[in-house]
Amino acid sequence: MMRASLLLALVVFAACGGSADNPIGDAQQVDAPGDGAGSASMAALDPHPHDNKLELLVAGLSVVVVLGPLHGARKRRDSV
């Protein structure tokens, strides 16, 4: 039961990162654009889109990290 809950929590967490753009939250509303000398803060106001390939890659790797050891351990048990 505990293991199933952990797995479910992980899947829910992984599913949370699905929107296309990073929303500008309240954290960025209280911010300042530059005034000519230091316009980097203007860049900071821009949302940055996700790298969808990276998101998918890490999600896939996470699944491997979850299931791989289980599969490996079973295989070893079976061989014993």
Added chain:
Amino acid sequence: MTSRAQSRTFVAAALALWLLFVIQVLQSSLLLDDWYELRYWRDHAFGPTALWQFWRFNYFHYNPRIGEVFLAVIHGSRALDLLVTPLVQLALLPLVFVIAFARWPRRTLRDLELLLVIQVLIWLVIPIPGIMYFYRPFATNYLWGFAVTLALFVPYRLALATDSPKPRAWLVPIMLVLGWMAGMCNEHTGPTAMVAIAAFTLAAWRGHRLRAWMIGGVVGLYIGYPMLFFAPGQSVRYAGLATRDTPVKLLEIRGLTGCFGIVGDFLYESRLGILLVAATAVGYALVHRFSRAPRGLVVETATLFAASIAIVVTLFMSPTATDRVLFASGVLLVAACAPWMRFMFASEVVRRFVVGACIVACGYHFVRFIQTSAVVVDENADRVALLAAAQAGSVVVLPSYDPARRTRWQLGDDFHYDVRNYVAGELYDVARIDLDARDPTPAPHITAVRSYDPPFAPHHALARLPTYRELLAAPLPVWLGGRLAGDRDHALTELVLREDELFDDPQHRPLYVLDWTPDHVKLVEGRPYADERGHFIRVRNPPANVESAYVVGCKWFHSVELAGDLIPIDERYCRGPFTAILCEPERCWVSGWF
């Protein structure tokens, strides 16, 4: 694997990472704040005197952080850039290792695996890693800055892990300087660092392990941070944003929702790293029963996690809480996770899968970093070549970068911001820079409309028109000088400076900044004003027939009511700078700033 083979593998991996950082230095582009450095080193010879002048000016008039001096150093000397930048980027990794494990990494496969996991988690947890590592102004201000802070804490962490740390008198001046530098690094990391160093020193004193160099570090940090926080430059930078409101006032403006929003942003930005750590924990739990974790592990993790969140909490009272200031918290979050990863690496099968996953993720980052920088550096070189070949006073049309928007890996097209006006006027003496593709965030620019007697259409645009704030500081002749006289055959009878793109007027009236004739000058002067009622723009000489008033700021505008000579500023949704606009039936006027 023999210990010798492990040592070789360790060195090879370190060299590979160092090589990545070297390649990235070789592929550096001039972007955004880099242009200001270019200008400085055009006018000054690289050396200690110029660097001292640079630091002194910045401290009193601009960004007082020591990261700006680091930036000047790597811009001033290509050799130093190539030598030092990769080393600092590489050094961050063992520094985090020491903070996490209270020892230096050894040249073993096991430590190499832990370093690999730490590096991958850093790249996954920090926002915009491609920009934080390889856009030089962010790298020197945040990555270098936090590396200095971690370096300050390394001797404390190592000393408290031993029963009897050595006195090391020679370390006293070094720690004093290192502490001062750490204090001068970042406004939002300083308070947590001060609390942490006090806690370390207190623990050392209680355990009879207090050494003189520990006091040196404390003194340096406690001098450096107030020097940064109260630097005169803070009142000038970003139009005085840093000192406009007290931390308590900022907390009040932000409210509970805003504070939770910052924590939410931090966790959201860290999600990929958290996912990988959580996956490791689940993978471990599916194979093994979690034995009771050692108390030391729990305490270390909790302390590092608390330090990470403490920096995030500091941002509640900071005027800026954008993604780049989450760097230090992200790195500390990784340091907090690292001991747990080592704990779970006790399972051979879990360790293998996690290390395999990290090798893949690391490879992906290597490829994306190099590939992205290679494209940007080519586009940047083309842009610089076109600017260098442009005629003085002309309008240059440049190809837009692709992609123009910011991504996880690169900054996007910096000429979508007002820096392009600076580059045009200050660096290449051209009247204006336009981009060939549609500009999603056009930089409003001042244009000049000239009338001559007899009528005449000038061939060249006026290079380097003054901004509104420059006109408030000094009259028009200071900026345009002899160009107001016309030429031998044509007298200049009127010069109107306009900034029509700043404001989307419902009635489509022209927006005047200044109207000059040989007999009179009309400039509506308005400056920031604050009292117990709030923030305003106070207008000294409003136009005669004002029928409507507006405030433009943070990419939007709204209609406002004049209260005498005061125009109210609404900072509920964003903070300045704001521009006031007063409209007569025929035209509108730029009427002040806040």
